[in-house]
Amino acid sequence: MKKTALVTGILGQDGPYLAKLLLEKGYKVYGLLRRYSTPGFGNLEYLGIEHDVDYIEGDMTDESSLLSIIKNTRPQEVYNLAAQSFVGSSWEQAKLTTEVNSLGVLHLLNAIKYFSPTSRFYQASTSEMFGLSHENGIQDENTPFHPRSPYGVSKVYAYWMTVNFRESYNIFASNGILFNHESPIRGIQFVTRKITDGVARIKLGLQNELRLGNLDPQRDWGFAGDYVEAMHLILQADTPDDYVIATGETHTVQEFVEKAFAAAGILDWKKYVQTDPRFQRPAEVPMLKGRIDKAVKQLGWKPKVSFDELITMMVKADIERLEKKAR
C-alpha cells in the first residue's frame, strides 16, 4: 500500500520540493490548491512533477473545505506549508495573515482531530518567531519567542496550537522551526531571489539598478531542497517533537549581494545597488542563526548545500531562465 500525504502550499517554494521528495519515496501526494482563475504551476513544472500530484481544491480560511478534504482522504501525513509567508506584507494585511497562518492551522488540526486522528501533522514554523530573541547570538528550541511582525506573531499562535493538540489529544503533531531557505523557485519578492533575478538582469543588460531596503540584517540561509528532507524526517520520528532546522551560519544581506554579483562576474556591485526606504520594515529582525544539535542527533539531518553554492545555483538559474525567455 502506498503511503499518502497531503501537502498544503503546493504551488509555493517548499511544496514542490517536498512533493518531489515524497513522490520519489513512493507516496501518493495530494496537493491543496486554493481557487484561482489561473493557478501558477511553474514551480512544479520547474521540478517536472506538475502531472504527478493529485490536486484538491480548498482554502486554509475555509474550515469546511479542510474538514471534507481530511474526511475524504485521511492521509497518513499532513504537511502544512500554506501561509501568507511574506513578512513585508504582514503589516498591511495583518488580519489576512492571521486568518491563514493562525486560524487556518486550527482548522486543519480540528479536521485531523475529528476525522483522521492518526494522521501525522507537520507545521511549518519559522525562525521569525524568535525575532529579537537569542542567547549569545544563537537560537535553538529553548530560545523564547519575541516576534517582530504580524507574520511572526501569527506563526507563534500556530506553533503553540500544534503543541497543544499534541498534548491535549495525543495527535502526532510536530513543528519544524525552519530558518530562511531559498532556491531557484523562491518567490521573487524575497530578498535572495530579488537579488539573483536583479543580478541576472543587470548581467544581461535588461536592468541597470537593484533597489533594496536594509542591507544590515543577518540571516541563516540554507537550500530548500535540503530542508524538505528535514520535514519528512520530523514525521518519521518515533515521537512528535519540535526541531530547529538551519545551517548554523549567518550572513548579512550585503554579503549575499556581493557574492551574487561576484557569481555573475560583476565586482563593482555598489554601482548598481540603491537603497530604497519602501523596502524597509516598521520593525526588523536583526539577526538569525540556528543551532541544529537536536536535529543532527535525533533525526540524523544536516544541510548539504553551502551558502556560496546556493548563491551560485540561484544566479545561474536566473541567468538561464532569462536567456531562454529571450530566445
Ligand code: NAP
Ligand atoms: P510560499 O512560497 O509563500 O508558499 C506558500 C503557499 O501557501 C503558496 O502556495 C500559497 O498559495 C499558499 N497559500 C497562501 N494562502 C493560502 C490559503 N488561504 N489557502 C491555501 N493555500 C494558501 O512559502 P514557502 O517559502 O514555500 O514556505 C512554506 C511554509 O514554510 C510557509 O508556511 C512559510 O511561512 C514557512 N517558512 C518558510 C521559510 C522559508 O525561508 N522559505 C522559513 C520558515 C518557515 P498560492 O500559490 O495560491 O498563493
Ligand code: G4F
Ligand atoms: O527575504 P526576506 O523577505 O525574508 P524574511 O523576512 O527573513 O522572511 C523569510 O524567512 C522567514 C524565516 O526566518 C520565513 F518564515 C518567512 O516566511 C520568509 O520566508 O527578507 C530578508 C531580510 C530582511 O531583513 C529584510 O528587511 O532582507 C531584508 N531586505 C533588504 N532589502 C529585504 C529587501 N527584503 C526584501 N524582501 N526585499 C528587499 O528589497
